[in-house]
Amino acid sequence: MLKIIIENLHHKEINTLESKRKVIEIIHENYIDWMHACGKKGRCTSCKMIITEGAENLSPLTEREEFFREKDRLKLNERLSCQAELKSGTLKIRVADINKFPHVKYSD
Template identity: 75%
Template sequence: MLKIIIENLYSREIKTLETDCKVIELIHENYIDWMHACGKKGRCTSCKMIVVEGMENLSELTEREIFYRENGRLTSKERLTCQAELKSGTIKIRVADVNKFPHVDYGEG
């Protein structure tokens, strides 16, 4: 079983048996609002997640993520949810402050 824990959404857990699925798809399938200004195409960084634990459980960096890292728009602890696939195990993530929606209650859990 694969699992996503979103720390600052009161440690909300998403469990799935699906593999090779983009992180943002798993989030949206579980009715969680997550920003994605470019339509999940890797053309911006609005869907970025901060990976607290489990970076090794994600797919390799995509060309778009490498581009944003080289241009200082993604740190080594950040990935794009529209590009990264959960491959195994568990990831613990946070919504970046800059990408929080005003209508969502973000806990510090």
């Protein structure tokens, strides 16, 4: 079983049996609001996630993610949830402050 834990959403746990799926799709299918301004096409960074643990369980960086890294719009511990696929294990992430929704109550 694969697991995503969103630490600053009260350690919300999402379990899935399906691997090689985009992180944002798994989050949205579990009725969690997650920002995405470009339609999940990797054209912006509004869906970025901060990875605190489990980066090795994701697919390699895509061309779009490398582009944003080169432009200093993605840090080493950040990935685009619309580009990164969960391959195995557990992924612990945080919502970036700049991408938080005003209607959602976040935790530390």
